[in-house]
Amino acid sequence: MKFLRSLIVGVAAFACVAAHAEDPSQDLSFGIISTDASSTLRQRWQPLIDDLNKKTGLHVKAFFATDYAGIIEGMRFNKVQIGYFGNASAMEAVDRSNGEVFVKTVNANGEGGYYSLLITNVNSPYKTLDDVFKNTKNLNLGWGDPNSTSGTLIPGYYLFAKRGVPVTPASFKTLLPSSHEANLLAVVNNKIDVATNNTMEVDRLQQQHPDKFAQVRVLWKSPLIPSDPLVWRKDLPQATKDKLRDFFINYAKTDPHEKEVMKNLTTFSGFVASSNAQLIPIRQVALFQQKQKLEADKNLSDAERKTQMAALDAQLNALNSEAAKQQ
Known part of the structure; x- marks a missing residue:
């Protein structure tokens, strides 16, 4: 038993x-x-x-x-x-x-969000955005992960696309995708000319390594990112x-x-x-980028471009309506 x-x-x-x-x-x-x-x-x-x-x-x-x-x-x-x-x-x-x-x-x-940045070394000859965009073919650009908000999506649209500069290897001397940390250290050590980053990483550097932070110059700051x-x-x-x-x-x-x-x-x-x-603001930026690519695509017929553009506009209109409801 x-x-x-x-x-x-x-x-x-x-x-x-x-x-x-x-x-x-x-x-x-x-x-x-x-x-x-x-x-x-x-x-x-x-x-x-x-x-x-x-x-x-x-x-x-x-x-x-x-x-x-x-x-x-x-x-x-x-x-x-x-x-x-x-x-x-x-x-x-x-x-x-x-x-x-x-x-x-x-x-x-x-703050309700953070910001994408374009940064360079404090001793860099590139002092302003005008300096950068006059010399893109001579620049080594530190870029973000393809799925990064602050490293690619936001600067890709607000910084480069609005100035008519596609972020491709043809636009720069060298295009170097990497992590925020690696890009930040490359700028601090003057290994690349300019790089995308964000205020979270740069603020952390300021708190933990003020001597390294002193080597960073901010050239551009984006609109607020959620x-x-x-x-x-x-x-x-x-x-x-x-x-x-x-x-x-x-x-x-x-x-x-x-x-x-x-x-x-x-x-x-x-x-x-x-x-x-x-995610609505991020979707809006992504759709704007798709529209720009469509406009530049020479392999599409006018009819194909018109159809695809109409579909993107419909998505944007739906997002705009949804954004209005959130306000």
């Missing part, structure tokens, strides 16, 4: 462990876009993930890839269930990977979504430890609720 009771208890315990191991709501991968080296990102993000696991009972592990596309594709194939993105990569995750924005970051300075979103897969169980949303919205509000984690993580102070609506 004692043996039977022990057997029943053992089987029950095994069943609980097996059920837990098979429960996809408990084991999650948190994808983090490659703004810096994986080792640097892990050092910054792991304390927050540890707190997330402790407070929610979930089992979340960080997932890193060598580029933004790796995180987007990871979410597409359900290898990543939650991720930290920029707005452009979040748009891809929403459109291609069953993603949904649920919170966004809050800047420590109280702060970075966190995206989850829409098919996560509702109970898991509730745990995640509750954790992030309440994180670092009062707890000194949590505030320190955020301080070390980035220039953010916490998170607030958000939705896919924050």
Whole structure:
């Protein structure tokens, strides 16, 4: 009888462990876009993930890839269930990977977003934007990841396209796509002429290495970009979504430890609720860029161009209507 009771208890315990191991709501991968080296990102993000696991009972592990596309594709194939993105990569995750924005970051300075920058070394001969655009064929340009908001999408439109300069290898002496961190260090060390970046990375450099910050000159600053979103897969169980949303919205509000984690993580102070609506300005810029490419495409007939342009205009009109509802 004692043996039977022990057997029943053992089987029950095994069943609980097996059920837990098979429960996809408990084991999650948190994808983090490659703004810096994986080792640097892990050092910054792991304390927050540890707190997330402790407070929610979930089992979340960080997932890193060598580029933004790796995180987007990871979410597409359900290898990543939650991720930290920029707005452009979040748009891809929403459109291609069953993603949904649920919170966004809050800047420590109280601003509702951040800015894309074009930077150069303080000793560079390029002192102004006029200097840059008079000499593009002689420039080594540090460019961002193809899915980066501040490294490619925003400067590609607001800085280069509006001046009639396509960002292609033909336009520059050298076009060097890389991470924000690598581009910033290349400028500090005077290895490239100019590079795209953002105020988050440059502000962090100022806080942590003021001597290196002194080597940076800002040549251009973009319109405000909505702060970075966190995206989850829409098919996560509702109970898991509730745990995640509750954790992030309440994180670092009062707890000194949590505030320190955020301080070390980035220039953010916490998170607030958000939705896919924050991607509307990014979608508008992307559609404007598509229209410009259509206008310049000499392989299209007038009829093809007219049809495709009408489709883009319809999408833009729909976005404009949606943006008006959000105001």
